[in-house]
Amino acid sequence: MDTERLNKILAVFEGERGGLISILQRVQEEFGYLPEAALFSIADFLKLPPSQVFSVATFYDHFYLTRRGDHLVSVCQGTACHVLGARDILETAENCLGIKTGQTTPDYKYSLERVACLGSCALAPVVLVDDEIHSRMTVRKVKKLLTEDLDNTETQT
Numbered sequence: 001m002d003t004e005r006l007n008k009i010l011a012v013f014e015g016e017r018g019g020l021i022s023i024l025q026r027v028q029e030e031f032g033y034l035p036e037a038a039l040f041s042i043a044d045f046l047k048l049p050p051s052q053v054f055s056v057a058t059f060y061d062h063f064y065l066t067r068r069g070d071h072l073v074s075v076c077q078g079t080a081c082h083v084l085g086a087r088d089i090l091e092t093a094e095n096c097l098g099i100k101t102g103q104t105t106p107d108y109k110y111s112l113e114r115v116a117c118l119g120s121c122a123l124a125p126v127v128l129v130d131d132e133i134h135s136r137m138t139v140r141k142v143k144k145l146l147t148e149d150l151d152n153t154e155t156q157t
């Protein structure tokens, strides 16, 4: 972990009381996850027991304690998506990426997760890649999506 980058973040919160959640969010924005060493440093900075910082970091689903991939692939498994084949789509995503749900590819390019509902039920089944919704997905469409190089796709658009 880059201690200098962490210290710059902590310096912004100098003199503020509380702020644990804000610091955790800012550190995760910077590093993409919450490195263990950062959690100990945050505890030290806030003069809190490390167990308290770890319990907050593990309580919220949106905090990650392990490094995530550059791209987050979220496959909706909510009811509307489920009845239209979301299970097959998730299985296809696992096969394309060579990982199970909840895992990250060894090259840290992709993380795969299942979500309950993305709030786009009319577009079901839905896959979210980073901030982009992919609607009315099929097994064929998800294969195409996950086998094309997303980094190159971004630079072409």
Ligand code: FES
Binding pocket: 076, 077, 078, 079, 080, 081, 082, 116, 117, 118, 119, 120, 121, 122, 124, 125, 126
């Ligand atoms: S159930 Fe999938 S978007 Fe709502």
